[in-house]
Amino acid sequence: MKVIPIKAQAGLIGFESAAAEYSEMELSLDELLIDKPSATWIGLAQGHSMELDGIFDGDILIVSRSETVKHMSVIVAVLNGVFCCKRLDIQQRALISAQRNAKPYYIRDGDEFAVEGVVTRSIRIHSPLTKQVGP
Template sequence: MKVIPIYARAGITGFESPAAEYLQQSLQLDEILIEHPSATLIVQAEGDSMQGVGIFDGDILVVDRDLTVKNHDIVVAYFNGEFVCKILDLKNRRLLSANEDNKPVSITCNEMFTVEGVVSKSIRCHYPSKFFG
């Protein structure tokens, strides 16, 4: 993919074409989005529980399994038989939503729980993708 970097200035000083002095750079989208290819999952978000942090229904999430999980990271986890995207509260052993309509969920020793990875990036699709229904 060729990228033409165009920079917008705060003030307009003339009518020169933005492409007048462009530079083409070789760029691969996966190089920008994926830091650890062998440890990365691509998943699709479902629901409205993470809207407060900018993750909406249908967004594509880049999940990095190689990152060390820290308190309040956004993670994809396997919780009692389903995959969820939540904020992980390590100190209080809870899963938090970013939507005030959803209450925190405690992670007890009776729960099936594993962190699949940290959400490193999210992508919003404005046109339906053939990969995700």
């Protein structure tokens, strides 16, 4: 974000806001974080299995369906009816957690498995939202 210092006169008597000296340029988080909006969805990370990859419980995940899934991509998938976020070992057909001593899950015949997209960004929430998002 670019911030340009500008002297501003509000015409009010009293203490001037610290922000009165700055004018912010227009900023779109969509443009900054999302390459292809029509192929992008947002999820909420739950659990601790991806912490060594920098994804923590409560983080917002930006997931792209247009991104090519590569060996060891961080993906969101549905495995046997449950959403999960893991690294995908294409060669071994395995889901890898980013936790020490975690064993890979080898995708077996009979598993219902579908990649829902590649995680392109994660956003850490430092202060909880005051209102709930979603249903």
